[in-house]
Amino acid sequence: TDMYYSIDESVCGPYFVCHFKEGVSLRSVWIEHGDVLSNTAIISALAEALGRSSDYEARDWPIKLSEALHSELQKTEGSVLFAASCLSKDTISVCNAGDIRVILVSASGEMEATQDHVVAHDPNIPEPKESTNLTPTCYLGGNCSRNPDAHLWTASGDYTLFVCDSRIHHYLDSNSVVERLLSQGITEFEKSQGLFTQIHCSQL
Numbered sequence: 001t002d003m004y005y006s007i008d009e010s011v012c013g014p015y016f017v018c019h020f021k022e023g024v025s026l027r028s029v030w031i032e033h034g035d036v037l038s039n040t041a042i043i044s045a046l047a048e049a050l051g052r053s054s055d056y057e058a059r060d061w062p063i064k065l066s067e068a069l070h071s072e073l074q075k076t077e078g079s080v081l082f083a084a085s086c087l088s089k090d091t092i093s094v095c096n097a098g099d100i101r102v103i104l105v106s107a108s109g110e111m112e113a114t115q116d117h118v119v120a121h122d123p124n125i126p127e128p129k130e131s132t133n134l135t136p137t138c139y140l141g142g143n144c145s146r147n148p149d150a151h152l153w154t155a156s157g158d159y160t161l162f163v164c165d166s167r168i169h170h171y172l173d174s175n176s177v178v179e180r181l182l183s184q185g186i187t188e189f190e191k192s193q194g195l196f197t198q199i200h201c202s203q204l
Helices: 039-053 061-073 174-183
Strands: 003-011 015-022 025-032 079-087 091-098 103-105 111-113 150-156 159-164 195-203
Touching: 003 025, 003 159, 015 039, 015 195, 025 061, 025 159, 025 195, 039 061, 039 111, 061 195, 079 103, 079 159, 091 103, 111 174, 159 174
Parallel strands: none
Antiparallel strands: 003 195, 015 025, 025 079, 079 091, 091 150, 103 111, 103 159, 159 195
16 A cells, blocks of 8 residues: 655754655654754765665664664764654654654554653653753764664554654643644744654555
């Protein structure tokens, strides 16, 4: 069964985003790179990483891409926050490092979401936590010792994938984030500040 993918996206800030088809799957990458790395450096590292991860199966591609990109970035002075997905008919493979959040909403209303990797919200960080400490606990490049999270989700029928940074999700619970996105969308101010992608997947 062929899949139809429609993308609604707003990107403003230190981000690099790309989407491409591979067979019947849609593969996507979201990178927040701050001010240390240029777009040229990101593209160079990502191109090398994509080449090294191209032979992996769809379900393994996001995590293998993160490993390859981490290795490439260690040759530079920078680090990045990262998310990647590989979407197919009924399988959604996701990897994330940082607080770029990925949320899956199926046609039946079931939801899955990634964990924000910041000190205040990361379950791998022991108590006590400072509720205002939003320092990343996971990233690619540099000396990060925490591995990215990999997820394999399933959905029957149509589904929607939301991807947004902290300027959009504000560290609220994913149910609240999706409810606002579906009822109100993002504000003009958020469009001028952050990262937002909505991918709707339907079977033809």
